[in-house]
Amino acid sequence: MKHKQILLVEDNPDDEALTVRALRKSNVANDIVVVRDGVEAVNYLFCEGPFAGSAPRPLPQVVLLDLNLPKLDGLGVLRRIRADERTRLLPVVIVSSSDEEEDRIQGYSLGANSYVRKPVDFEQFVQAAMQLGLYWLILNEPPVIRNI
Amino acid sequence: MHFFQQLLDSGGFQPHGFCYAWNTGLVWLNVVSDLLIAAAYFAIPVILFWFLRKRRDIPFGWILGLFGVFIVACGTTHAMEVWNLWHAQYWLAGVVKAVTAVASVGTAVVLTQAIPRLLHVPNLSDWAKSNTDLETRVAQRTRDLLEANASMRKYRETLGLAQKAARMGAWDRDMATGRHTWTTELEEVFGVQPGTYNDTAEIWPNLVHPDDLAAVDNAVAESLREASEFSSEFRIIRPDGKQRWISARGSVVRDGEGRPNRMVGVNIDVTEQRQAQEQIRTLNASLESRVAERTRDLSNANKELESFSYSVSHDLRSPLRTIDGFSLALLEDCIDTLDEVGKGHLHRIRAATQRMGTLIDNLLNLSRVTRAQLNAQTFDLSGVVSSIAEEIQATQPERQVTWHIQPDVFASGDSHLLKVAMENLLNNAWKFTSRRANASIAFGKVENNGCSAFFVKDDGAGFDPAYADRLFGAFQRLHTTAEFPGTGVGLATVQRVIHRHGGRIWAESAVDQGATFYFTLPQSDSQGATK
Secondary structure, three states, rough: OOOOEEEEEEOOOHHHHHHHHHHHOOOOOEEEEEEEEEHOOOOOOOHHHHHHHOOOEEEEOEEEEOOOOOOOOHHHHHHHHHHHHOOOOOOOOOEOOOOOHHHHHHHOOOOEEEEEEEOOOHHHHHHHHHHHHHHHHHHOOOOOOOOO | OOHHHHHHOOOOOOOOOOOOOOOOOHHHHHHHHHHHHHHHHHHHHHHHHHHHHHHHOOOOOOHHHHHHHHHHHHHHHHHHHHHHOOOOOOHHHHHHHHHHHHHHHHHHHHHHHHHHHOOOOOOOOHHHHHHHHHHHHHHHHHHHHHHHHHHHHHHHHHHHHHHOOOOOEEEEEOOOOOOOEOOHHHHHOOOOOOOOOOOOOOOOOHHEOOHHHHHHHHHHHHHHOOOOOEEEHHHHHEEOEEEEEEEEEEEEEEEEOHHHHHHEEEEEOHHHHHHHHHHHHHHHHHHHHHHHHHHHHHHHHHHHHOOOHHEEEEEEEHHHHHHHHHHHHHHOOOOOOOOOOHHHHHHHHHHHHHHHHHHHHHHHHHHHHHHHHOOOOEEEEEHHHHHHHHHHHHHHHOOEEEEEEEOEEEEEEEEEHHHHHHHHHEEEHHOOEEEEOEEEEEEEEHHHHHHHHEEEOOOOOOOOOOOHHHHHOOHHHHHHHHOOOOOOHHHHHHHHHHHHHOOOOEEOOOOOOEEEEEEOOHHHHHHHHOO
């Protein structure tokens, strides 16, 4: 389970803390890597910028992607992920406060695998995190596991 | 020669006096009588001839001529009688008599034949009568002419008044003679003295605005060339310096061989119409720019609303999640150090946070209903209502509610928005019947004064009709949250959906008597207007 890493792209430290807390409370023990803006997310995924020269490592099992991000927004990150041969099939779950139809349509159009709205009620949020972990880390079989 | 010798030969006969035994009295009686007869007979034709020459209009004059010949012949026989008294040339006398006989018989025959025609010669009373007739007719004709003249004058006067009233005048241009004719009314339109224009038209170039002159003249030339109707609008500058707009129309008249040789038409002063048109154009332009401005404002407002909604959706919910999340974390992590009062406060914080979350969601729904595109179609509203009812019933299966859903009620409108409206109405009914042990909720369609209305009826708590006007306002509630939970946005959303379809919504109720919500939707053929 340990090698099945989660990449959390979240700029709000409160949301970050709550998401990590929700995942841990639902017994998700996997590594959670947190990046705080869109550019950092892209750099991390493609070993670029500050992450250049890091040792080869497997792609995350799933990317939890917020939409409202500094520098490059969530949809921009998704576009980069889908445009690159290495990450084309990487599971990406959009986790957003917004339930605007426009955001959902754009997210799915750009190849998001799922779209989850963050509920205000934290108990519901924990439920959602638990189901996310169960589905994407245990039930779902990723297309290929490869290093980057 | 022998015949003429015989004529002049006495042939041995005795002269006629011999028969009278040369009785002097008898001889002279005959001589004088015959001479007088001959003289009279010779005189009469001369008088007749003279008369005929004077009165050549006399009909049948040739008969009088014939009479003349016949009488001359008779006179000659009497002259021969005198001659024969002393000269026995009876052959000559016989020939003269024969000639007279031919003339007499001829005249008699001709007269006989001419009699029927002579009978038709009008007599004097006929002449007199026909004269009277003629005079009557002349008088009548004169009266007719006077009347015609009077009505012509009247017609001319009416025409003149009409031209004056219409600020128009007629013109006639003869190509062959180069003659121009303008009515005085036309001269008035152009502000020139009566009679100055006719014949030469040399003041024409001075009257027309220099910028328009070529165009008008070209239009005239083209109309003549093509033998087509002439129509032109141009400005004139009158001698008093005033500029006016003229609308001219004319027709080409062709000569006997089909060549255009005349143009006849009217010129109308259309300055006021032009000014009115100009005003309308200016008004339209300003209206258009105002509409464009308003549209821009509206679309800006819409954009602002959209970005506001987006921001609400993203940014306002996020702190709420933090408050709720950390309140719960506090309850979980510090459970040992929190007393009951502290736990109570935290529960209140969480409840308020979640309520605000619901409020934000409801407000977003309301704004979405306003912003959404309408996609009108006809669909089975009964089916939609049934599936919503099932979902609602599933949330509290233990509740005893009888649903009366009229089947096959079809509606024309946006199925998604109308579903939102029906969800709100049915949830309302469900909520306000929650205190009934056996509740009833009905949906259907009624005819109301010739227009059909959909309705949702319940037998729940109802409301005081005095507050009916506050029912559809956002955040307006007629019950406390403790009585019935809610945000006060649901009915505002329903009303907005119905209004966006161009429909009407109203409610009838009394306290504890249940409530009925009615709404109308325009027929499908007028759906386009509501988009």
